[in-house]
Amino acid sequence: MEVLHISAECFPVAKVGGLADVVGALPKYQNNLGVSAKVIMPFYLNKFTKNRKFDLLFQGSLALGDKNYTFQILNLKIKLGFPLFLVKIPELLYRENVYGYDDDTERFLAFQIAVLDWVLQNKKKPDLVHFHDHHTGFIPFLMSHAKKYKVLKEIPTVLTIHNAQYQGQFEYDKLHLIPGFDKKHIGLLDWSGQINPLATAIKCAWKITTVSPSYLVELSQHANGLENLLAHEKQKSLGVLNGIDTKVWNPETDNMLKKNYALTNVQSGKKFNKKLLCKQFNLDPEKPLFSFIGRLVYEKGADLFPEAFYKTLLKHDINILVLGSGNLETESQLKTLTTTFSDKYNVYIGYNEELAHQIYAASDFLLMPSRVEPCGLNQMYALRYGTIPIVRSIGGLKDTVIDIDDEGGFGICHDLVSVEDIIYSIGRAVEFYKDQKEFKKVRRNCMKIDHSWDKSAKEYLSLYKSLIN
Ligand code: GLC
Secondary structure (H helix, E strand, O other): OEEEEEOOOEOOOEOOOHHHHHHHHHHHHHHHOOOEEEEEEEOOOOHHHHOOOEEEEEEEEEEEOOEEEEEEEEEEOOOOOOOEEEEEOOOOOOOOOOOOOOOHHHHHHHHHHHHHHHHHHOOOOOOEEEEEOHHHOOHHHHHHHEHHHHHHOOOOEEEEEOOOOOOOOEOHHHHHHOOOEOHHHHHHHEEOOEEOHHHHHHHHOOEEEEOOHHHHHHHOOOOOOOHHHHHHOHHHEEEOOOOEOOOOOOOOOOOOOOOOOOHHHHHHHHHHHHHHHHHHOOOOOOOOEEEEEOOEOHHHOHHHHHHHHHHHHHHOOOEEEEEEOEOHHHHHHHHHHHHHOOOOEEEEEOOOHHHHHHHHHHOOEEEEOOOOOOOOOHHHHHHHOOOEEEEEOOHHHHHHOOEOOOOOOOEEEEOOOOHHHHHHHHHHHHHHHHOHHHHHHHHHHHHHOOOEOHHHHHHHHHHHHHHHO
């Protein structure tokens, strides 16, 4: 069975968020199960693409409205555990960032057109197309209704929703950019008077998955305007919990750590990593270390951090370390806090994969007070590194973290997203940390939890099989 994943991000080539981790890991595990899984993504101008070699597989030109663009399909020479193809369109995709340009609509439309043009001319077609989030949302519409791609109509399509907050909607003045289709289908593009790629994908995909079971349930209530549509398409939707790449995320072999450790030497291993990190950030290794890693945005509850941290640090003798970037106001407030608490608090504004690994290894607790969390991978990385997650019970966090007061519990959970809940939960953690015997036991239990992709890759396989027959 040949499956083509289509995505805007894929680790380690280009990563903004968890989407990249999923697309960079799931195909590996699928290949272990005998599926031939491949990935196609845009060719960006970044460190990864600058330093690698590629084979040219195909050259073509595509029309976007009245403009023409030449494109190339390249094949990455080194092995990632699955074949990786990239679409190079110099004027549109070959830029430093993945998102955030005024012409993102044009960029990702051109990407999708190039992918389908290439698939169309390949003799061997995939048995199934698995596409991710709104950047690739027109794929099933084009395959079913664009005149040019009609021969692809019988190929089943699966949409995975990693985040329904972002939908890529735009106005009808850009309708002409979409390859020719029978206008009686125009309603499939529409949601609330705009062209909405995510809504189109939800309507047209053969099956929909969300990245955790709880998120699927929550989407009928909160989906940034798509609640009714998602409720309506419920019968073809399924929640499949993400896994993690346990080869990339393994404290025993992780070459980004200064000292590796396993279950048998977790105490000394974490202690060593904590000492180094605390030195780097002027923190006290004798005190518990609470961290946050991720985008500093509203969805993640990051806007509450400045006040919550200020009040917590006045009250408790702990360290807090933040790694991330996002909302500029939050960034600046978090930076300002360092002047008040220079020896118990620090922040690194930016994206730094290596530092993220070191923080998981060094921390005692990881904070995730998300407003929305479709799955969340960081709590699973934390568990694997023996770091206790403190989460708001929502989406994937609800599906993966059990409170220490409940049977078999290993995390700290709160229900609301508020400054008070964050402070209260940190207070519980401080108390818990005092009982070192229990703390160390739970820490070991965390490390034993298996969140590798093995299980979920099998769920995807049976979903694919149900579509392919
Ligand atoms: C998005 C979601 C996150 C999820 C990730 C991978 O980034 O916000 O919760 O873990 O996608 O599916």
